[in-house]
Amino acid sequence: MKLRCALLDDFQGVGTAFADWSAIADRVEPVPFREHFATEDELAEALAEFDIVVTLRERVPFPASLFARLPRLRLLIASGMRNSVIDLAAAEAHGVTVCGTASSGTPPVELTWALLLGLARGIMAENDALRGNGPWQSTVGADLHGRVLGLIGLGRIGALVARVGVAFGMDVVAWSRSLTDEGAAQAGVRRAASKEELLRESDFVSVHVGLNEGTRGLIGDAELDLMKPSAYLVNTSRAAIVDQAALIAALTEGRIAGAAVDVFDVEPLPADHPMRTAPRLLATPHLGYVTRDNYGRYYGEAIEDIAAFLAGDPIRRLG
Template identity: 30%
Template sequence: MSTQPTVLVTDYVARETATELVDRLESALPDGVVERAAIPKETRDLIEDADIVVTNRLSPELLEHAENLRWVHALSSGIDSYPLEALEEREIVLTNSAGIHAQPIAEQVLGYMLMFERGLTESVRQQRRSVWERVSAGELHGQTVGIIGVGAIGERVAELCAAFGMDVLGTKRDLEDVPDAVDEIYAAEDHHEVLARADYVVLACPLTEDTRGLIGERELHVMGRDSVLVNIGRGELADEDALVESLQQGRIRGAGLDVFETEPLPQDSPLWDLSNVIITPHMAGSTPHRFDRWLEILEPNYEAVAEGRLEEMENRVV
């Protein structure tokens, strides 16, 4: 039997994703250490002896079955579906995949912004009706973007926006380390300053008790009629009812939304029918390079666990 730490890929990981991820892990790690659970019962049984879990979520109940667990890796950046206090109490390391989605998400943010600024949403609607009619368009150059949460994703958004000649404002919890592409940085609690000045507001912060409902009716009034909200963080960052009303009443110019309070977005949601909204199905992080980027985190962290160097693990959040 192998003396190396064992890795369990849980059934929370979609079948196709799990198949390729397991193949990659088996090629990168020592023989015989990777196990895959295809159904919930297998996850519950196998987690009892697993040293490491790779998953998309972890319930407190499942954690209770894990007797030898030393490290949990979240395949997403968000960790709101993990029992953080319980992991901390048991001194189990939690790492996330922050940064691996930065490039595709940043490109999608620019896509939303260009669609609004260049009038592409209106042009697409006219194309469907075979209507030839010039559309007024602006430029991103010289506009101001406000990035709420300048982490790995927010930093890449800032870099791409700066390349377009935009003024970049942002909020950050740690003001000691500010990316070069950010022209002005504000503390997280001073986000209203950013909302009041930005033509485009990008929500890129994690979902926490402090950020849940961060954008509500008051904040949407602060943003103003010419501003556009882009949410690629979590749906719960914005009060969806307040957002719908603001969009219907023209209190803000529009919204590019990849995440929602309820997913899939219900068919009766008013958002579907609003002409000033771009909806995508929580796919901004989609990229053909995700497996390579996961392995860039998982492989060195596995070695750190095997050698007892937990303090050196990358992307550690607990």
């Protein structure tokens, strides 16, 4: 009898297409779920007959209460080697092995620049006008060359974003609580003395810090008020780093020129969520990690994780 493997949040239905499952096909049956299960009750019911679960990013929490409701579950695989919504201690207590996969930092860098450029040049508004027989040229683009790009965070992804900004001829400045002058210089950028200084100075602000108790709500009403009325904010990191209610208010009141976001406090975004109708907002449905190469990596290494687990020697264990 084959083990059943659930592929959660496989919205595009590609979980079995981007990797070769044949190596374990005689022992494991992959089952894609294209719909998102929003509640623990829905998850517990849907996953009751599964031995293995592959989950994408940090959208689906696995608390102790859910592990207790899934006695058949033996292996949980997360994309990436960090996952803040899986209770690793509870997994161990319930005999569930948790493994991860590699995750490339370049897709979110590329999407960050797609969003920033889309904001700066009014791409969506101009596209909609052109295809809808609207006005010919209705926006005036914001320049990048010579402008200040402020990076909240200069880690693996932030440093790559910085390199592109330098290539565009931007003055790149970065800040985080742990950033030093030496670290900034190594990345070819300036270090802002404070978050407030960076926000006041920047024409474009892009968020690239991880989510923790120190960064939750890092940008709220007070911080948005420091930004220039002509400035733009981009968040491809985690939704909770930027207070979403404060951002909607700033956009609605025109206190900043615009924002682009790829992450939300609830995903998938409900039909009546105010982010769907906020003005001056360019939004994408958490596409930062969604590329062919990354999906090949996620599902390919998930298969390797399963094979190693079945052989009694799990690899890439979390926790």
